Amino acid sequence: MNIAVIFAGGIGSRMSSATLPKQFLxxxxxxxxxxxxxxxxxxxxxxxxxxxxxxxxxxxxxxxVARYELTKVNWIVDGGATGQESRHRALRAVANDSPDDSVVLLHDGVRPLIDADVITANIETVRSKGPAITSMKFNETIIVSAGGEVDDVIPRDSLYVAQAPQSALLSTALDVYDRAVADGENDSIDTCSLLRRYGQTLYRVDGPRSNIKITTAEDYYVARAFFDVIERRQIGG
Known part of the structure; x- marks a missing residue:
């Protein structure tokens, strides 16, 4: 079984919208x-x-869910105080009603430009190798600076930006989240960080540059531009 775990428990504090959480924009x-x-x-x-x-x-x-006939939505879970808690609650709900060897694909609710090829690659990578992390080649130069001076310049040849989905077997994903809570961690950045912390070997899946997470108003307008391009392509054939 392959299960998407979508977390949309944030309030969008970095967005300017005062009326709607960003996932409902x-x-x-x-x-x-x-x-x-x-x-x-x-x-x-x-x-x-x-x-x-x-x-x-x-x-x-x-x-x-009813209006758009999202018939595969099997669990609606109350989000927690942090992203980690929201993901953990969803994984627990899934685990109560799914085989341990299910593949779970953890994905941001505000990352709407994921595509079918990336979903397929995540599932196939988990099945054939192990935990899969969608990522994009980093094309900018990274500098290290503790103050006003540049302390180091990091070669970018092997640098990638982690995206989502971040995928694993259900038993593996739930185990690292359980262990994090037992160790007093309640606000980890993402699943990738926990999998790495607890000794899992991770495998990279290439993601498109359009697969952005909408966190700020600027992100929203960039995403809207991508949607405009997609719509024009569909109309124009």
Whole structure:
């Protein structure tokens, strides 16, 4: 079984919208969270979808699931105080009703430009090798600076930006989240960090440059531009 675990429990504190969490902002008339889930809904290898959502927005999200016929959404879980807690709660819900050897693909609810090839590559990599981390080649020069002076310049040849999905067997993913909580960690950055911390070998999957996470207002406008390009291609054939 292959299960998408979508976490959308954030409040969007870096966005300027005062009325809606960022996952409910719309592009082309459709909420970002729906754009994101639709990729997994339409993918033939995805069996079920779990979503962690802000508790106070649960009813609104459930209405979207019905409206857009997102039939693979099997779990709607109240998000926690941190991203880690939201992901952990969703994994626990999945584990109560799924085989340990299921592949789980953990993905941001506000990363709506994922594509089918990346989803397939994540599943196949987990099945054939081990945990898969979607990533993009880093094309800028990285400098190290503790103050005003540049302390070091890091060669970029082997640098990549971690994206999502970040995928593993359900038993592996749940184990690292359980261990993190036992060790007093409640606010890790992502699944990749926990898998690495607890000794898992990770395998890279190439992701497109368009697979951005919408965190700021600038990100929103960049994503909207990508959607405009996609729409023009569809209209123009």
């Amino acid at each position: 719309e592009i082309h008339g459709t909420p970002l969270i729906v754009h994101t889930i639709q990729h997994f809904q339409d993918h033939p290898m995805i069996d079920r979808i779990a979503v962690s959502i802000l508790p106070e927005w649960r009813d609104r999200f459930a209405a979207l």
